[in-house]
Amino acid sequence: MRVLIVGGGIAGLTLAAKLRQQGRAPVVIEKAAEYRDVGYGIGLYPLGSCVLHGLGVYGRLLECGLEVKRYEIADHSGEVLQSLDMSDLTNEIGPMWMLSRSALIDILREACGDLPIRMGTTASRIQQKGETVGVRFNDGTEEEFDLVVSCDGIHSLTRQEVFGPGEKFDSGWTCWTWWGGGELFDPELVREYWGRGWFFGGYPVPDRRMYCAGLPTTTVGDRHAAEDVVRDALATHLSELTGNDAAVAEALAGAPELFAWPMYDVRMEHWIEGRVVLCGDSGMAFLPTAGVGASNAMRSAAALADELSRADAQLVPLALELYEKRCYKLVKANQQDSRTAGRMMFLNSPALGWGRDQLLKHMSASSFIGNIIKSMKEPF
Numbered sequence: 505m506r507v508l509i510v511g512g513g514i515a516g517l518t519l520a521a522k523l524r525q526q527g528r529a530p531v532v533i534e535k536a537a538e539y540r541d542v543g544y545g546i547g548l549y550p551l552g553s554c555v556l557h558g559l560g561v562y563g564r565l566l567e568c569g570l571e572v573k574r575y576e577i578a579d580h581s582g583e584v585l586q587s588l589d590m591s592d593l594t595n596e597i598g599p600m601w602m603l604s605r606s607a608l609i610d611i612l613r614e615a616c617g618d619l620p621i622r623m624g625t626t627a628s629r630i631q632q633k634g635e636t637v638g639v640r641f642n643d644g645t646e647e648e649f650d651l652v653v654s655c656d657g658i659h660s661l662t663r664q665e666v667f668g669p670g671e672k673f674d675s676g677w678t679c680w681t682w683w684g685g686g687e688l689f690d691p692e693l694v695r696e697y698w699g700r701g702w703f704f705g706g707y708p709v710p711d712r713r714m715y716c717a718g719l720p721t722t723t724v725g726d727r728h729a730a731e732d733v734v735r736d737a738l739a740t741h742l743s744e745l746t747g748n749d750a751a752v753a754e755a756l757a758g759a760p761e762l763f764a765w766p767m768y769d770v771r772m773e774h775w776i777e778g779r780v781v782l783c784g785d786s787g788m789a790f791l792p793t794a795g796v797g798a799s800n801a802m803r804s805a806a807a808l809a810d811e812l813s814r815a816d817a818q819l820v821p822l823a824l825e826l827y828e829k830r831c832y833k834l835v836k837a838n839q840q841d842s843r844t845a846g847r848m849m850f851l852n853s854p855a856l857g858w859g860r861d862q863l864l865k866h867m868s869a870s871s872f873i874g875n876i877i878k879s880m881k882e883p884f
C-alpha cells in the first residue's frame with residue numbers, strides 16, 4: 505500500500521511510526537527544511553501519551569517530560585479559586601505530562617527509526633484518479649498513492665484544496681506565548697489567572713516554563729500588532745495582578761519575544777474525500793483551553809494506523825470509514841469541551857467575569873475537564 509503522509513508534525517510522525525511498526529514504508533513529507541528547537545510547551549493527557557507505550561518510547565517521555573501534579577485557577581487579583589490535585593483525576597488513567605513540542609517531535613522521530621522524511625517538501629497538487637491519488641510535489645516530480653493522509657495542521661493546505669475551508673470558531677482573542685525560567689513557580693504546578701478581559705497562564709516543562717498571556721484582539725488592534733503595543737496593553741490590563749503577584753510581574757517583564765497565537769479552531773464535518781483523509785488538527789483543530797489537541801492528534805493517528813493494519817490497497821476506503829466512525833464523535837466532543845472552557849476563560853465583561861468567579865469558588869475545576877477524562881475511558 506502506497507501511503508503519503510503530508511506533514512511531519514505530531515499526527516504525521518505518530519502515524520508514520522505506527523505504520524513502520526506494521527512493516528509499511530509510508531512517504532512522509534514535511535514543509536520545514538529542518539526540525540529546529542522552536543515552538544512551545546505541550547500538555548499531554550494519557551489520551552495521547554498512551555500511544556507512546558505501543559511505540560516503545562514511553563520511557564523517553566519520563567526523561568523529557570514533567571508530570572503535572574497540581575492545576576490552579578486564580579482570579580484577576582491573584583486569589584486562588586481552585587486548586588486541583590491532578591491525581592484525583594488521573595489516578596485511573598495515567599499522569600498528565602508537560603514537555604516542549606520539540607522534545608515530543610524528537611521522541612516521535614526516534615520511534616520512526618530509519619524511515620526517511622522528505623524535508624522542505626510540499627504537495628503542490630493532489631488529484632483523485634479512481635483508485636489512486638496523483639500528487640505533484642514542489643520540486644515538480646509526480647507520484648501516485650493508494651492513500652494520502654493530510655497531517656499538515658490547523659492551516660492545512662491539503663484540507664483547503666480537497667475539502668474546503670471548514671467551520672472556524674473564533675473566540676476573538678489572541679494569546680502571546682514565550683519561554684521563561686522555571687524558578688518563579690512551583691515546577692509541578694500549572695497556574696492560570698482568569699482575568700476579566702485578560703488571561704495569564706504558566707505551564708512548566710523541565711527547566712523552564714511556557715507563559716501565555718491573552719487579550720481580546722481588538723484591545724491591541726489586530727493580532728499582528730507591534731510587540732511594544734502588546735507589551736503596553738498587557739502591562740495595563742494585568743496591573744492589578746502584577747501589583748499583587750511578584751512572580752507574574754517578573755515573568756511578564758522578562759518576556760524575551762512574544763509569539764502571537766490567535767484563539768480559533770477549525771471543525772470539519774467529514775474527514776474523508778475519496779482516498780484523501782484528514783488526521784489531527786487538519787481535521788479538527790483545537791482551542792488550547794483544555795490542552796487536548798496534541799493528545800487527540802496522536803490518538804487519532806494511532807487509530808487510523810490500526811484500521812489500516814487490517815487493509816490492503818483495495819480496502820483503504822473501508823479502513824477510512826471505520827477510522828472516521830471510531831474517532832470523529834469523541835474528537836468532536838473534546839473540541840466542544842475546549843470551546844466551552846474557552847467561553848469561561850476568555851470573558852470580556854467584568855460582570856460576567858464576577859459571576860464566573862463566584863461559580864469557580866463553588867464548583868470543582870474537574871467539572872471543566874471531567875468530560876475529557878471520561879472520554880479516555882471510551883473505546884477510541
Ligand SMILES: Cc1cc2nc3c(=O)[nH]c(=O)nc-3n(C[C@H](O)[C@H](O)[C@H](O)COP(=O)(O)OP(=O)(O)OC[C@H]3O[C@@H](n4cnc5c(N)ncnc54)[C@H](O)[C@@H]3O)c2cc1C
Pocket residue numbers: 510511512513514515516533534535536544545546547548625626627655656657658660661662681765783784785786790792795796797798799800801
Ligand atoms: C502555543 C501552542 C501551545 C499548545 N499547547 C498544547 C497543549 O498544551 N496540549 C495540546 O494537546 N496541544 C497543544 N497545542 C496544539 C497542538 O500543538 C496541536 O493540536 C498538535 O500539534 C496537532 O498536531 P498535528 O500533527 O495535527 O499538527 P502539527 O503538529 O501542527 O503538525 C503539522 C506539520 O505539518 C507541516 N506542514 C504544514 N503545511 C504543510 C504542507 N503544505 N506540506 C507539508 N508539511 C506541512 C508543519 O510544518 C508541521 O510540521 C498547542 C499549540 C500551540 C500553537
